[in-house]
Amino acid sequence: MTFDDQAPLFDQRAGVTKDAARSVGQAVHRLASLKKGDLLLEIGAGTGEIGEHLASSGVKYFGLDLSLLMLREFAKRVPAKRKSGAISLIQGDGDDIWPVEKGTIRAVFMSRAVHLLEGRHVLRETKRIARPDGAFLVLGRVRRPDECVRSDMRREMRRLLSAEGVEGRDSTKQIRKLCQDLIVRGGRFVCEENQVATWKVKETPLQSLNSWREKTGLAGKPVSAGVKQKVLTSLEAWAEEKYGSLEKETPSEDMYELTVIEFGAS
Secondary structure, rough: OOHHHHHHHHHHHHHHHHHHHHHHHHHHHHHHHOOOOEEEEOOOOOEEEEHHHHHOOOOOOEEEEEOHHHHHHHHHHHHHHHOOOOOOOOEEEOOOOOOOOOOOOOOEEEEHHHHHOOOHHHHHHHHHHHOOOEEEEEEEEEEEEOOOOOHHHHHHHHHHHOOOOOOOOOHHHHHHHHHHHHHHOOOOEEEEEEEEEEEEEEEEEHHHHHHHHOOOOOOOOEEHHHHHHHEEEEEEEHHHHHHHOOOEEEEEEEEEEEEEEEEEEO
Protein backbone atom coordinates (compact mmCIF):
# COMPACT_ATOMS: atom_id res chain seq x y z
CA MET A 1 0.00 0.00 0.00
CA THR A 2 1.25 3.46 -0.89
CA PHE A 3 0.45 6.57 1.14
CA ASP A 4 0.61 8.99 -1.79
CA ASP A 5 -3.02 9.98 -1.27
CA GLN A 6 -2.32 10.92 2.35
CA ALA A 7 0.97 12.79 1.95
CA PRO A 8 -0.17 16.45 2.05
CA LEU A 9 -2.27 16.04 5.21
CA PHE A 10 -0.61 13.07 6.89
CA ASP A 11 1.05 15.01 9.72
CA GLN A 12 -2.12 16.94 10.43
CA ARG A 13 -4.15 13.72 10.55
CA ALA A 14 -1.80 11.24 12.18
CA GLY A 15 1.39 13.04 13.13
CA VAL A 16 2.96 13.52 16.53
CA THR A 17 3.75 16.92 18.05
CA LYS A 18 7.08 18.59 17.32
CA ASP A 19 8.20 18.18 20.93
CA ALA A 20 7.25 14.51 20.88
CA ALA A 21 9.10 13.93 17.60
CA ARG A 22 12.22 15.56 19.04
CA SER A 23 11.96 13.44 22.20
CA VAL A 24 11.61 10.26 20.15
CA GLY A 25 14.67 11.15 18.08
CA GLN A 26 16.72 11.80 21.21
CA ALA A 27 15.54 8.54 22.77
CA VAL A 28 16.51 6.54 19.66
CA HIS A 29 20.02 8.02 19.81
CA ARG A 30 20.33 7.20 23.50
CA LEU A 31 18.86 3.70 23.49
CA ALA A 32 20.69 2.60 20.34
CA SER A 33 23.96 4.15 21.56
CA LEU A 34 24.40 6.04 18.30
CA LYS A 35 27.69 7.85 17.75
CA LYS A 36 29.24 10.12 15.16
CA GLY A 37 29.71 8.25 11.90
CA ASP A 38 27.04 5.63 12.58
CA LEU A 39 24.54 4.83 9.82
CA LEU A 40 20.82 4.59 10.56
CA LEU A 41 18.17 3.27 8.18
CA GLU A 42 14.48 4.11 8.63
CA ILE A 43 11.97 1.88 6.86
CA GLY A 44 8.76 3.80 6.18
CA ALA A 45 10.36 7.23 6.53
CA GLY A 46 7.15 9.03 5.55
CA THR A 47 7.12 12.81 5.91
CA GLY A 48 10.15 12.85 8.19
CA GLU A 49 8.55 14.19 11.34
CA ILE A 50 10.82 11.91 13.40
CA GLY A 51 13.46 11.23 10.76
CA GLU A 52 14.67 14.83 10.71
CA HIS A 53 15.67 14.43 14.37
CA LEU A 54 17.59 11.19 13.77
CA ALA A 55 20.19 12.83 11.55
CA SER A 56 22.06 14.67 14.29
CA SER A 57 25.35 14.43 16.21
CA GLY A 58 27.12 13.17 13.10
CA VAL A 59 24.79 10.24 12.45
CA LYS A 60 24.06 9.64 8.75
CA TYR A 61 20.41 8.87 8.01
CA PHE A 62 18.90 6.87 5.16
CA GLY A 63 15.12 7.07 4.77
CA LEU A 64 13.28 4.49 2.65
CA ASP A 65 9.63 4.83 1.67
CA LEU A 66 7.39 3.47 -1.08
CA SER A 67 5.59 6.80 -1.46
CA LEU A 68 7.42 9.42 -3.51
CA LEU A 69 4.93 12.07 -2.39
CA MET A 70 5.61 11.33 1.28
CA LEU A 71 9.33 11.66 0.63
CA ARG A 72 8.75 15.00 -1.11
CA GLU A 73 7.09 16.25 2.07
CA PHE A 74 10.12 14.98 4.00
CA ALA A 75 12.51 16.78 1.64
CA LYS A 76 10.79 20.10 2.33
CA ARG A 77 11.76 19.81 6.00
CA VAL A 78 15.47 19.20 5.58
CA PRO A 79 17.01 20.99 2.57
CA ALA A 80 20.24 21.80 4.41
CA LYS A 81 20.73 18.29 5.81
CA ARG A 82 20.14 16.76 2.38
CA LYS A 83 22.62 19.12 0.78
CA SER A 84 25.25 18.23 3.39
CA GLY A 85 24.68 14.49 2.91
CA ALA A 86 23.43 13.93 6.46
CA ILE A 87 20.08 12.75 5.09
CA SER A 88 19.51 10.54 2.03
CA LEU A 89 15.95 9.75 0.91
CA ILE A 90 15.26 6.68 -1.21
CA GLN A 91 12.03 5.58 -2.86
CA GLY A 92 11.62 1.83 -2.53
CA ASP A 93 9.51 -1.01 -1.20
CA GLY A 94 10.34 -2.25 2.29
CA ASP A 95 9.39 -5.75 1.13
CA ASP A 96 12.18 -5.68 -1.49
CA ILE A 97 15.92 -5.89 -0.80
CA TRP A 98 16.89 -2.81 1.18
CA PRO A 99 19.28 -0.59 -0.82
CA VAL A 100 22.16 -0.53 1.66
CA GLU A 101 25.32 -2.61 1.83
CA LYS A 102 25.72 -5.69 3.97
CA GLY A 103 27.14 -5.14 7.46
CA THR A 104 27.02 -1.31 7.45
CA ILE A 105 24.03 -0.21 9.53
CA ARG A 106 24.17 0.50 13.27
CA ALA A 107 20.39 0.90 13.72
CA VAL A 108 17.20 0.10 11.82
CA PHE A 109 14.22 2.24 12.85
CA MET A 110 10.56 1.67 12.00
CA SER A 111 7.79 3.90 13.26
CA ARG A 112 4.26 2.56 12.81
CA ALA A 113 5.38 0.58 9.74
CA VAL A 114 6.32 -2.97 10.73
CA HIS A 115 2.74 -4.27 10.44
CA LEU A 116 2.72 -3.28 6.75
CA LEU A 117 5.73 -5.49 5.94
CA GLU A 118 6.43 -9.21 5.68
CA GLY A 119 8.01 -10.22 8.97
CA ARG A 120 10.49 -12.83 7.72
CA HIS A 121 11.80 -10.39 5.12
CA VAL A 122 12.31 -7.68 7.76
CA LEU A 123 14.23 -10.18 9.90
CA ARG A 124 16.47 -11.30 7.03
CA GLU A 125 17.26 -7.79 5.85
CA THR A 126 17.87 -6.47 9.34
CA LYS A 127 20.39 -9.26 9.98
CA ARG A 128 22.01 -8.76 6.54
CA ILE A 129 22.71 -5.05 6.86
CA ALA A 130 23.59 -5.02 10.58
CA ARG A 131 27.15 -4.21 11.54
CA PRO A 132 28.97 -7.35 12.70
CA ASP A 133 30.16 -5.61 15.86
CA GLY A 134 26.56 -5.02 16.97
CA ALA A 135 23.40 -3.29 15.79
CA PHE A 136 19.96 -2.27 17.01
CA LEU A 137 16.40 -2.73 15.80
CA VAL A 138 14.20 0.13 17.06
CA LEU A 139 10.42 -0.20 16.71
CA GLY A 140 8.19 2.79 17.46
CA ARG A 141 4.43 3.00 17.94
CA VAL A 142 1.78 5.41 19.15
CA ARG A 143 -0.31 3.98 21.97
CA ARG A 144 -3.65 5.39 23.03
CA PRO A 145 -5.72 4.65 26.15
CA ASP A 146 -7.97 1.62 25.71
CA GLU A 147 -10.97 3.71 26.66
CA CYS A 148 -10.81 6.73 24.39
CA VAL A 149 -12.78 7.79 21.33
CA ARG A 150 -10.22 6.68 18.74
CA SER A 151 -9.67 3.30 20.42
CA ASP A 152 -13.43 2.72 20.58
CA MET A 153 -13.84 3.73 16.94
CA ARG A 154 -10.93 1.51 15.87
CA ARG A 155 -12.32 -1.55 17.66
CA GLU A 156 -15.77 -1.09 16.14
CA MET A 157 -14.34 -0.45 12.67
CA ARG A 158 -12.30 -3.66 12.88
CA ARG A 159 -15.34 -5.60 14.12
CA LEU A 160 -17.39 -4.37 11.17
CA LEU A 161 -14.53 -5.10 8.79
CA SER A 162 -14.17 -8.61 10.19
CA ALA A 163 -17.88 -9.19 9.56
CA GLU A 164 -17.10 -8.51 5.88
CA GLY A 165 -14.41 -11.18 5.91
CA VAL A 166 -11.40 -8.86 6.21
CA GLU A 167 -9.06 -9.18 9.20
CA GLY A 168 -6.96 -6.07 9.82
CA ARG A 169 -3.23 -6.14 10.43
CA ASP A 170 -2.13 -6.19 14.08
CA SER A 171 0.97 -4.08 14.73
CA THR A 172 1.34 -5.33 18.31
CA LYS A 173 1.50 -8.97 17.20
CA GLN A 174 3.90 -8.13 14.38
CA ILE A 175 6.27 -6.32 16.72
CA ARG A 176 6.24 -9.12 19.28
CA LYS A 177 6.80 -11.81 16.65
CA LEU A 178 9.74 -9.94 15.12
CA CYS A 179 11.27 -9.35 18.55
CA GLN A 180 10.87 -13.00 19.53
CA ASP A 181 12.59 -14.10 16.33
CA LEU A 182 15.56 -11.83 17.04
CA ILE A 183 15.78 -12.92 20.68
CA VAL A 184 15.85 -16.58 19.59
CA ARG A 185 18.76 -15.66 17.31
CA GLY A 186 20.78 -14.15 20.13
CA GLY A 187 19.33 -10.65 20.48
CA ARG A 188 18.56 -8.98 23.78
CA PHE A 189 15.99 -6.40 24.83
CA VAL A 190 17.40 -2.97 25.60
CA CYS A 191 13.85 -1.88 26.40
CA GLU A 192 10.34 -3.08 25.63
CA GLU A 193 7.40 -0.70 25.15
CA ASN A 194 9.34 2.12 26.78
CA GLN A 195 7.31 5.36 26.90
CA VAL A 196 9.44 8.22 25.58
CA ALA A 197 6.88 10.96 24.83
CA THR A 198 3.31 11.99 25.64
CA TRP A 199 1.06 14.74 24.33
CA LYS A 200 -2.48 15.97 24.85
CA VAL A 201 -5.09 15.61 22.12
CA LYS A 202 -8.75 16.41 21.60
CA GLU A 203 -10.60 13.82 19.61
CA THR A 204 -13.99 13.44 17.93
CA PRO A 205 -15.65 10.48 16.18
CA LEU A 206 -15.69 12.55 12.98
CA GLN A 207 -11.89 12.79 12.99
CA SER A 208 -11.59 9.01 12.91
CA LEU A 209 -14.19 8.70 10.17
CA ASN A 210 -12.56 11.37 8.02
CA SER A 211 -9.16 9.77 8.52
CA TRP A 212 -10.36 6.41 7.23
CA ARG A 213 -12.28 7.98 4.37
CA GLU A 214 -9.02 9.48 3.11
CA LYS A 215 -7.31 6.08 3.01
CA THR A 216 -7.41 3.62 0.14
CA GLY A 217 -7.78 0.70 2.58
CA LEU A 218 -8.78 0.00 6.18
CA ALA A 219 -6.83 -1.47 9.11
CA GLY A 220 -3.73 -1.85 6.97
CA LYS A 221 -5.50 -3.94 4.33
CA PRO A 222 -6.76 -3.07 0.82
CA VAL A 223 -10.56 -3.28 0.62
CA SER A 224 -13.08 -2.70 -2.15
CA ALA A 225 -14.88 0.63 -2.36
CA GLY A 226 -18.15 -1.13 -1.59
CA VAL A 227 -16.89 -2.79 1.56
CA LYS A 228 -15.24 0.41 2.73
CA GLN A 229 -18.42 2.44 2.25
CA LYS A 230 -20.54 -0.19 4.01
CA VAL A 231 -18.19 -0.37 7.01
CA LEU A 232 -17.87 3.40 7.41
CA THR A 233 -21.59 4.01 6.97
CA SER A 234 -22.34 1.48 9.71
CA LEU A 235 -19.59 2.93 11.88
CA GLU A 236 -20.99 6.45 11.48
CA ALA A 237 -24.43 5.30 12.63
CA TRP A 238 -22.88 3.45 15.59
CA ALA A 239 -20.88 6.53 16.61
CA GLU A 240 -23.91 8.84 16.35
CA GLU A 241 -25.80 6.57 18.73
CA LYS A 242 -22.90 6.09 21.16
CA TYR A 243 -21.64 9.67 21.39
CA GLY A 244 -24.74 11.67 20.49
CA SER A 245 -22.76 13.77 18.00
CA LEU A 246 -19.92 13.04 15.60
CA GLU A 247 -18.34 16.35 16.60
CA LYS A 248 -18.38 15.75 20.35
CA GLU A 249 -14.87 16.64 21.53
CA THR A 250 -13.15 14.58 24.22
CA PRO A 251 -9.69 15.20 25.74
CA SER A 252 -7.18 12.35 25.77
CA GLU A 253 -3.45 11.67 25.80
CA ASP A 254 -1.29 9.90 23.22
CA MET A 255 1.94 8.10 24.10
CA TYR A 256 4.90 7.11 21.97
CA GLU A 257 6.66 3.86 22.85
CA LEU A 258 9.94 2.34 21.71
CA THR A 259 10.99 -1.29 21.74
CA VAL A 260 14.72 -1.73 21.18
CA ILE A 261 16.68 -4.94 20.56
CA GLU A 262 20.45 -5.21 20.33
CA PHE A 263 21.87 -8.09 18.32
CA GLY A 264 24.87 -9.30 16.38
CA ALA A 265 27.56 -8.21 18.84
CA SER A 266 30.58 -10.50 18.72
